[in-house]
Amino acid sequence: MNVKSELLANLANAGGDYISGAALADKLGVSRNAVWKAVKALEAEGFSISSITSKGYKLNEDNNRLSEDLISPLLTTKEMGRNIMVLEEVDSTNNVVRELETEKAPHGTTVIADRQTAGKGRIGRSFVSPQGAGLYMSVLVRPHFDLEFAPMITAAAACAAAEAVESLCGSKVNIKWVNDLYMNGKKICGILTEASLGLELRELDCATIGIGINVRSIGKSFDSELKKKATSIEDETGIRINRNRLCAEVLNRLEPYLGKITDRSFLKAYREREMLTGHRITAMIGNEQLEGEALGIDENANLIIRLPYGEIKYLSSGEANLCRIADQ
Structure with a gap:
């Protein structure tokens, strides 16, 4: 038995309440001194734990250390995140999941990193991923539907991420078609889905959904140009969200x-959050720029626009590289 891991799981399951050292020792089948040593070891690793002589130990809500033991007790899923890996640093969580996919990792396999050195955005862009500031996660899905539905995976994931952020901070989150989440007019999240086709190219074998959310204050992590376009949940709301809970x-x-x-049926929620509709926009199609009025989202999650003529x-x-509201 890993005493640290079991202790952390017990503190997480306590829901913010104190647990006495005696109760923890009894649950884990170890001495109170062993519990104390495990607490000190967890604190040395960066976990925020309070201790009061008459009450015991409590995992603080402001804990910012990512851990499988802190995420798993909060899951209500059947498959998503049930096979989970938390890493200190990777080049890209999408890359790690794609490697696991070749090893036949199950549907719902999730990889989370505290930092990415080569986070991926759409069309070859990078996603800045500083340590301790964001939630960088990728999920392997093995869907049971035809290839025609593949483009909608990103839109569905955007709805899920937007709801999750909103539930913890209470501030409105919008979706800029197709893969970015915005708060107060600035980007807080990007989503990148990479699909693998079946041998006959008519079916979707699997897909990797990469989600990067700027959670804590970005401070000096972003350069001045990026700060004009991107922000974080904390910078916009003042709320320091627990990344494990998110x-x-x-x-x-x-x-x-x-x-x-x-x-x-997810399109109703997507349309309610989508922010381009009703605006004059510009869109890059390859090297060609189009300008028109965004009319809405169709049944295949495509953006409908009316050109000037x-x-x-x-x-x-797949064809629109970049869409922006023209008057911004």
């Missing part, structure tokens, strides 16, 4: 949203 909330919502793709065009996430 991770669990994303997974708890992602599972049901993925189940709503084939009947397209009246033509209606449907933009897929």
Whole structure:
């Protein structure tokens, strides 16, 4: 038995209440001195734990250390996050999941990192991922639907992530088609889905959903240009969200949203948050820039725009590299 791991799980399950050293020792089958040593070892690793002589130990809500033992007790899922890996540093969590996919990792396998050195954005862009400041996670999904539904995975994941953030901070989160979450007009989250096709190229073998959320204050992590466009939950709300709880909330919502793709019922929630509709926008299609009015989202999660001369065009996430509100 790993005393530290078991102790952490017990503190997490206590829901913010104190547990006496005697009770912990009894549960773990060790001495109170062993409990004290385990607490000190966890504190040395960065976990925030309070101790009061008459009450015992409590895991503080402001704990910012990511841990499987802190995420798992908060999950209500059947498969999402049930096979989970928390790492200190990776190049990209998407890369790690894709490696695990080749090893036949199960549906719902989740990789989380405290820091990414080469976080991925769309069309080859990077996603700045400083240590201790964000939630950088990737989920392996093995969906049971045809290839035509694959472009909707990102939109469904955006709904799940938006709801998760909103549930913990109370501030409105919008979606900028197709993969970015915004708060107060600035980006707080990016989502990148990378799909693997079956041998006949007509079915989706699996997909890796990468989600990067700026949680804690970005401070000096972003340069001046990036700060004009991006922000964090803490910088916008003043709330220091627990990253473990946010991770669990994303997974708890992602599972049901993925189940709503084939009947397209998730689109109602997506449309309610989508922020381009009703605005004049510019969109890059390859090297060509289009300008028109965003009319809404169709049944395949495509963006509908009306060009200046009246033509209606449907933009897929695969062809539109960048969409912006033209008057911003």
